[in-house]
Amino acid sequence: MHPDTDRRPKPHHYILFFAVVLISAILLGGGAAPHLTQGANTTIFYPTAGDGRVQYLALSGSGCNSTQFNTVQGAASGNSVDFTSATRPGLISSGCTGGLAVRITRGFLAFDTSPLPDNAIITAATINVFVPSKANDVDDGNDFAVVVQGRQASTNSLSNSDYNKAGNQVTAATELSDRLDLTALALNQYNTWSLNGTGLGFVSLTGVSKFALREGHDLLKAWPSYAPDQFNGFAAAMSEQTGTTQDPYLEVTYTLPSPDITPPTVNITSPTDGATVSGVITVDASASDNVAVAGVQFYVDAAELGLEDTTSPYEVSFNTFTVLNGSHLLTAVARDTSNNTTTSTAVNVTVTNQPQANLPNVVLIVSDDQRWDTVSYSYMPVLNSVLGPESVKFGNAFDTTPLCCPSRSSILTGQYTHNHGVWENSGPIGGADKFNDSSTIATWLKQAGYRTGLYGKYMNGYNLLAPSTPLGWDEWHTFLDAGYYNYQLVENGVTNSYGGASSDYSTTVLENKAVSFINSTPQNQSLFLYYAPFTPHSPATPALQDIGSFTGISPWRPLSFNEANVSDKPAWVRNRAKLTSTEIAKSDALRQSQLESLQSFDRSIGNIVNALQSAGRLNNTMIIFISDNGLLWGEHRFYNIKRCPYEECIRAILWVRLPGQVGRTENALALNIDIAPTIAAYTGITPPPLINGVSLLNIINDPNALWRSDFLVEYKHTSQVIPDFNAVRDNQGHIYIEYATGEKEFYNLNLDPYQLTNSINDTTYTSIISALKARLPALKAE
Template structure:
């Protein structure tokens, strides 16, 4: 199945790139003085070539993985944009630490710049308006927005759950409109007018301007977040006949509690009536991932051209994953693997490339950056440094990863361990999956008596973590 991570594929893919690279990379490295952090939006790990997808073209992210450490089991803490981005910029499960990552680095003499979306911005609203959203100004020495026309980009517009196809500029689903999540636009153009292309161009400009001083450059791309807008050539790379939608077993939802089915799914949205348009959703997602990947490549190329690659640590990740019809679910804000598992690649000059099965969290980015720069991280962070794993991919720093979601009546939690994935909702309902035998999470074991011991152990592990970090429930 093309949407299931293939570790063998990934390993061979990276070995091909890395055979001669790491030793030379290590020999030429200098002390780490800069950090480049690239954050994609709504990007599931399983869609990337380096994570095993044989169809989606991501050559630039793949080459970054080939020279860095690829974390196969990295998990977000918030299941949608705002809480996730806040969590990794403050390294807190809930609330905020005393300093953002950017503010901390400014205190130590670093130029700190944001380009695009790092803290939460409404997409498309803040992108169309060119506004800052929930950004924290104190995090940055300078900050730059990358506006775009989004769904209003002239071209072939589709609202796929409404089965609408038109090139007319009127009546397009956009900011705060109910069907905006199913919009694609493909058009004839270079892509230079798109927000992510503008973010790449500004980032290149800043690299040139600040090459001689220590910097923290955070680049936030908005694709593949809806609306999925890209030049037509990117859509043409993925014919509908080549796309297979995810396999959904019969009665797959029967053992998922109602709390786990709150979001959009085929049964409560008209996207379920249009199987061919579900393929078009995958086509739009692939197209915008590949377009975003091209912008990553532009920045990496400039980093190399300026001679900064040997003194710059690079972090690539996403705020959370995304459902594209798995379990008949769409979008985000639930605890299944397609949402909570995210790509995480950390490339550090002087350290060998590789892959690791260590379980890590996005809150770990902040203390990792601090240690790589030789700085003592603030003592109020929830994350742990991953430098030991970067030095030895067989090391572990935690036994599970916690994800959280807040609803009106309280907090809900998921805990992803080495084998068992456990989810608990405010109403007390639960899910438990054996990730060794059931990686696609088709069979909820929470109510089966023969798994009672594993359920209890998972409950205990989660409760201990909630207590240790004094989390609200």
């Protein structure tokens, strides 16, 4: 028969399938969103743009025989492809042309079924194709058409190499639908192939569902002894025929599972209610659910205990030294895969840990707004004399949030600010009332039997909590509002006022109280002293005897002082005018006052060390000295500012004195978050799991130990000049800064130690900047 007769599949096709989805008979994008129910839902999908046919046509005159048929059927690649024709339908056929050449054509369909609900249960699906013409010249039982798996490489195009991708294998491919006999195909209307159970599995809930159509002789590799100009197959209307109503479509019927609203069950199985515990114990729980338990989170007194345990048996290690002796409530919250939760009945346990004998003493000294470059012998001679010989001085020490309250919270907990949550010095996102004092160095040491005492500054905003004593402190002597004269101290629940006499100078008062604490601690009890005078915080009033001791000091004029060109800096710097002569004088006066006020602080350190020596404790005492943040002295046009990400703000003093330690300078990165785990390691305490810092003893004892290569600097505020920022500072002298405004900075401190040139757009540093930027999410997630 001539190939253009009505019953012959036409030799061309159109293939573009538009990704239009009809759900519950509503076209998405052109109508309202579907209403899904737990009953049967029907969705219709139209094809993507890569649908059509791939054909292999043998050389004219090569013959109509089984050998040629087998060669064409098993070819690895076709020699003709069409997925763009807009005038003629495509073919699914096998046969032999009048020119004595075997021809096999395979059709490909792809549907974007990702709009289906992820939890859909497919119950039925049909592929529907409009058939304008057909041919059935050999009716031998293999004259059928069937759906198989489509493995075409692209959903937007076809290539000759897709020819052998119609099915999981070329011959006898797995059939995904019923067979439609060619004699039964209805012309000029849709014909429907119903997917079988295997075929339903190829309907994707998250991506593209790919199918192919094969003629039976082609599928089975069954030569039907075609004569010239005989074919079996049909023409399939494709979606390139714009404006027609004959596009193929996939109709999917599915149900949705009933929502899981049944919560899990959970019970703590050990310890039992009323148990007395000590040391490190294991808390066990049993949990079950009608579907599946996703995890169990344990709590002690409403505070998370470890991480959620996602595998049975559900348990967590509880170091009871991290809480105070007494009654505590243990609970467990089970969560199922639908996020239903249940809280167990609380189990009341009594912690009774005995003091541990022969534990070392710990003295933690925290200065206020002291720059890292103010600890030389010319500024603090006593410090250098009494602590220098046995101290490891960290030359690359930093505060991860350069501000009093956040930094002190990090010192006490070992956590980054994003974990302890104290971002500012006052509300709504800062201050002492935002700090969770249930797990700190003080509570750990007190539980271990230490006598604990705080003398000086606790945190900004403590006045909102006064006169209460936070957890973990035996002796509590802290500023109601910090000052040098005419201030108040809250002392073990009692508020005492101090005047303007020289004997009321706060550094001297606190020093005397700290020495008294050392002397009054029983010899058989270890002590933890937290000594934190106001020095040298602005207004940095010096003691009477120190006034004028730094008169005539050379002005502070680094290259970044009153920076001339800030055009490459972020807006918060660009918007700042150069310092006036009056402001420069104020900055110089502040610097002089700070250095003068440090003299009484310096002497107080010497007197505390002498008291430890006299009490026979010095040879069993770790002394840590750290500053809570740095300060600008006119650099980058600012003075008396500390919230910035520049070196002057984030660098810290950090000395660790250990008995018998040979003093040295250590350049490994050390952070304020390392203080708590260092003290825990030195005293043999196991801290809670959420600790971001690491023990400095590792690098102190082994300078070649593996160590951090970078760290996070972070800041968030509500009403400050400096916008929120996150930064990564590495051990190679690089810092990358991202502001909430979208602005960015990068400095190579090896070449630009004063941070004069923002190199964020310098292609020399592209790879370094990319690496640091990539580290930010991980550091923020710690």
